[in-house]
Amino acid sequence: MTAIRIGIVGYGNLGRGVEIAVSLQEDMELVGVFTRRDPAAVDTVHERTPVHPMDALESMRGELDVLVLCGGSKTDLPEQTPVLAERFTVVDSFDTHARIPEHFAKVDAVARGAGTTAIISTGWDPGLFSINRVYGESILPAGSTYTFWGRGLSQGHSDALRRIDGVAAAVQYTIPSQEAIDRVRAGERPELTNRDKHTRECFVVLQDGADAEAVRQAIVTMPHYFEPFETSVTFLSAEELAQDHQSMPHGGFVIRSAESSPGTTQTIEYHLQEDSNPEFTASVVVAYARAAARMAAAGQHGAWTPFDVAPGLLSPKSPEQLRAELL
């Protein structure tokens, strides 16, 4: 079997995760990282990983099977995915839910025209969570689907804390409500708002001389971000923050609760518990890179999402092996 040759485009937390994830896949080979920064200034996880300037992509086209696009969804991917899909098989983890149809249409038009294959919005939400929402409502039409996020570090809420006067540094964890989960598991099918489903834990380092009580009030009354939620605020030292809050855990639950006939409850629960959100996301994206290589080889051109990818395409094993070993 010839190895699938992977290029990483963009090198932040996700790119680092992809570098590690590719090294665990026996049928893949990492060609290198492609960056807009000065390649000499990029410090990769593995010393052996080559780093190239972005404009080397064109000349290395014959050495690459799939590009894994690791830029952000706000400005990088809306621009990069369509441009690169013109000449490469690509996967991305575009995760701005509301703008997925628009992103899909742009990438699809380019990929169909160019005869390439692009899988967008891989990752866990969108991605694995989305798949489970589809399986759940397709199999059990008479019910409700619940998504809970966490326990996980929320980048957006941490940023909101850091903008408050008197805050030197901070992180925020989103915590799923155990009570709400228990009610869903029990088959109650309650109406739940985002607020009913989650609480928020803030860990805050104060600036010198800041008034702790004023900061706490500013946090718990902040509209949209914290006011609607049960929010706890813990003050700690910069050293404690550095020591205990550097990892980026995340995860959550997708639960389908439904009746197959009156009074007969069926529950499908999908639960992710991630020590590292970027490494987990990267692991998913890399498995979809394998599917993209196969779909490209099979002539399935255009844009696709995890909904269009059969589970077996993610595995390095042959269909025969999968049927014998895992069915």
Add this chain to the structure above:
Amino acid sequence: MTAIRIGIVGYGNLGRGVEIAVSLQEDMELVGVFTRRDPAAVDTVHERTPVHPMDALESMRGELDVLVLCGGSKTDLPEQTPVLAERFTVVDSFDTHARIPEHFAKVDAVARGAGTTAIISTGWDPGLFSINRVYGESILPAGSTYTFWGRGLSQGHSDALRRIDGVAAAVQYTIPSQEAIDRVRAGERPELTNRDKHTRECFVVLQDGADAEAVRQAIVTMPHYFEPFETSVTFLSAEELAQDHQSMPHGGFVIRSAESSPGTTQTIEYHLQEDSNPEFTASVVVAYARAAARMAAAGQHGAWTPFDVAPGLLSPKSPEQLRAELL
């Protein structure tokens, strides 16, 4: 949209479940039940459901899009699926894991030759559990997959109890070990045998004059079935058995526990909690009937398994709708 016209072949617990499940799917229409028994003697869930003799299938071929085969895996399906795949699009829930490759090969040869589509081994195990085993090891190669069954009624173990001298009636529940699940969830990745993962609960009605202690001994020392397991035996009256043990709950867990990098644990947990095993299995099989109709329409002939079916094919929604609403 034209409704998908479904025929049910074989009418036991699974067939009844399919009858109910089809009624919940807005894009499906139940043409009828086909049985080897006297149709007049078959008592369907819904009075309106037509019941036909098996040999009416041939003349009704133009009225049927997909046959859902509801026979048993031991003798019915190995014979019926290949025969019916010669003229119909079919789905089955063949669940004898060790014989799947052989069953697949037979059905595939027939379906390719005839230009039909067959999806075999749908259901939850094999089926949804199998898919989750594939997603888990494909995404997180450096880890272990654990399957726990239950809490659920085991037909085979209940039958074994009923064969013991002095037992008038009995049911057996397989219980997943909470301690083992907790260790897996904690990322320990222990080596676990089937015995470590499950305990067994027996509910037994004694024959008149039977010696309870002798029966208990016969149960807990029965090789393979009970001796290797922590087994509890509760004696009860025929009335209590009839009142409290008529439902057929089942379910279980597939847990992938892995490291994405040294010391960074990632856990994917899939959990089913079924009030009724036959109704849940039927719900899965019926969603795959939709996929079979679509794959047949797209000219994807031959035999397939849940590994080959993209999640979106199970949903009545269009790809555009799925991307906008569920991704």
